[in-house]
Amino acid sequence: MVALRPGQNLLLNNRLWSLWQVLPGEGRQLTIEAIGASEASFGMTRRLTAIQYGSELFIEQRRGGYWQANLERDWQQSDNGPVLVCRPANALDLLNVHTQSPALGQLTNEFSWSYSRSAKYRFCTRAYYYHYYAAWEGWCPESPPPVRTAYLLKNLTDLSRWIGAMVHDSLRFALARLRAGRPVSRDDLVGQMYRRAQADFESSQNGRYQQQPNALVGFQEHYYKISLDKTTWQTSWQRAEQRLDTFLTSELYDRLGQYPPDSFLDVETLHSFSLAETKIWVQLDLARFDGHRIEIYAWKSGASDSVEIRRQLGVYGLYLRQTQPEWRHVPIRGMVYNLVDDRQEEVGLDPTTLEAVETEIKADIAHLRGLLVEPQANLAEINRFPMIDDRAICRGCQFRELCGR
Numbered sequence: 001m002v003a004l005r006p007g008q009n010l011l012l013n014n015r016l017w018s019l020w021q022v023l024p025g026e027g028r029q030l031t032i033e034a035i036g037a038s039e040a041s042f043g044m045t046r047r048l049t050a051i052q053y054g055s056e057l058f059i060e061q062r063r064g065g066y067w068q069a070n071l072e073r074d075w076q077q078s079d080n081g082p083v084l085v086c087r088p089a090n091a092l093d094l095l096n097v098h099t100q101s102p103a104l105g106q107l108t109n110e111f112s113w114s115y116s117r118s119a120k121y122r123f124c125t126r127a128y129y130y131h132y133y134a135a136w137e138g139w140c141p142e143s144p145p146p147v148r149t150a151y152l153l154k155n156l157t158d159l160s161r162w163i164g165a166m167v168h169d170s171l172r173f174a175l176a177r178l179r180a181g182r183p184v185s186r187d188d189l190v191g192q193m194y195r196r197a198q199a200d201f202e203s204s205q206n207g208r209y210q211q212q213p214n215a216l217v218g219f220q221e222h223y224y225k226i227s228l229d230k231t232t233w234q235t236s237w238q239r240a241e242q243r244l245d246t247f248l249t250s251e252l253y254d255r256l257g258q259y260p261p262d263s264f265l266d267v268e269t270l271h272s273f274s275l276a277e278t279k280i281w282v283q284l285d286l287a288r289f290d291g292h293r294i295e296i297y298a299w300k301s302g303a304s305d306s307v308e309i310r311r312q313l314g315v316y317g318l319y320l321r322q323t324q325p326e327w328r329h330v331p332i333r334g335m336v337y338n339l340v341d342d343r344q345e346e347v348g349l350d351p352t353t354l355e356a357v358e359t360e361i362k363a364d365i366a367h368l369r370g371l372l373v374e375p376q377a378n379l380a381e382i383n384r385f386p387m388i389d390d391r392a393i394c395r396g397c398q399f400r401e402l403c404g405r
Helices: 091-098 115-123 125-134 145-154 159-179 186-205 230-248 251-258 306-323 351-370
Strands: 009-012 015-024 029-036 045-053 056-060 066-070 075-078 081-085 087-089 112-114 264-266 270-275 278-283 286-289 294-300 332-338 343-348
Touching: 045 091, 056 091, 066 091, 091 125, 091 145, 112 115, 112 351, 115 125, 115 306, 115 351, 125 145, 159 186, 159 230, 159 251, 159 264, 159 294, 186 230, 230 251, 270 306, 270 351, 278 306, 294 306, 306 332, 306 343, 306 351
Parallel strands: 009 081, 112 278, 294 332
Antiparallel strands: 009 015, 015 029, 029 045, 045 056, 056 066, 066 087, 075 081, 264 286, 270 278, 286 294, 332 343
16 A cells, blocks of 8 residues: 655645654554645644545645545655645545445445335435445544544434334334233333433433444434424423324234234344345334234334335345245235324235335345445445435435535
8 A cells, every 4th residue: 555654745735744754543544743844834843634545645634624635646746856735625525535445344334235225315315325335434433533423423313213213112122022921011111211212312412422323312403403402302202102102002902912922923123135146134013923824014103105115015025935935825914003093004915016026126236236336345436426406305314414404
């Protein structure tokens, strides 16, 4: 790898600097000691922090932003010898190089597919890029600030998604207890959810989530300093409690409680299977066998698109067909349960439907892989994932800081 060396010269903002020390740090970090060598900077000393990706060098500016240069191409001859000419750059320039460079750590960013990943791309191609590429290795303290920021933003939630996550987790716990033959009371479930809600609000309000963004809840509303007082939080909590109560008092939950525990095949466990030489991730809300057919459930908290529901449940059906050969000829029925109005909707998952969903997934995988600059290495270029035009959507996106919107 090309490296900076003492005695070389840098041109930053039309000022010449001579390097007298270059110290490697953690990860891609460098510390550069330089002394001014032009009239405007003569005799001045600077300690510069830099990040190196192969031949690409980024030097942090004192007031934000970067200087960028290519260590193989950006040299010019001068009376003082070769000079590395650096140009202004921003966080997106660094992220673009980051996502085209192999990871440093042992964890490899392998391409995979899931229903939620596909939905993220259809929501916004740039948000997809930030989530699955720019944020990679953002958990490492030695990663560049824009990468850590992308990782932090990736893990933010908002009140609406938070409500859904809390209710889903409570349902998972309740159904897991049913499966184990040890039902849990309504009061215990609500108390457990309330304690979690309080802890989540406090970790977000005091900013503690920024130290562990993947472990502690952080609200977009707090991060972007949008009003989120106790009253608003209390209203959201009450909405979550109402949805939990809707399920616990439903005919569906009563019926599930009467089934033998061994009829439950799966309760929100993360699984994977392979399709088109790609790992497919699935997490079924609930799957059970009623003695004649398999029922796959999805919990929803609002209006649902029939095409999207068919696709989501179809992915789950494909998983069962591939990983459970003994169930291959057992009919599958999809069920959508709405937690707002206690309404059930059946979704047909016959072999023709599953075949159509499989074809859609394969086409989607081919499209997403085709966007990559190096598909085998799963490396991405930012310009292949443009921002969308609908600013109304941007206002609710956790990544809007990176886009400047």
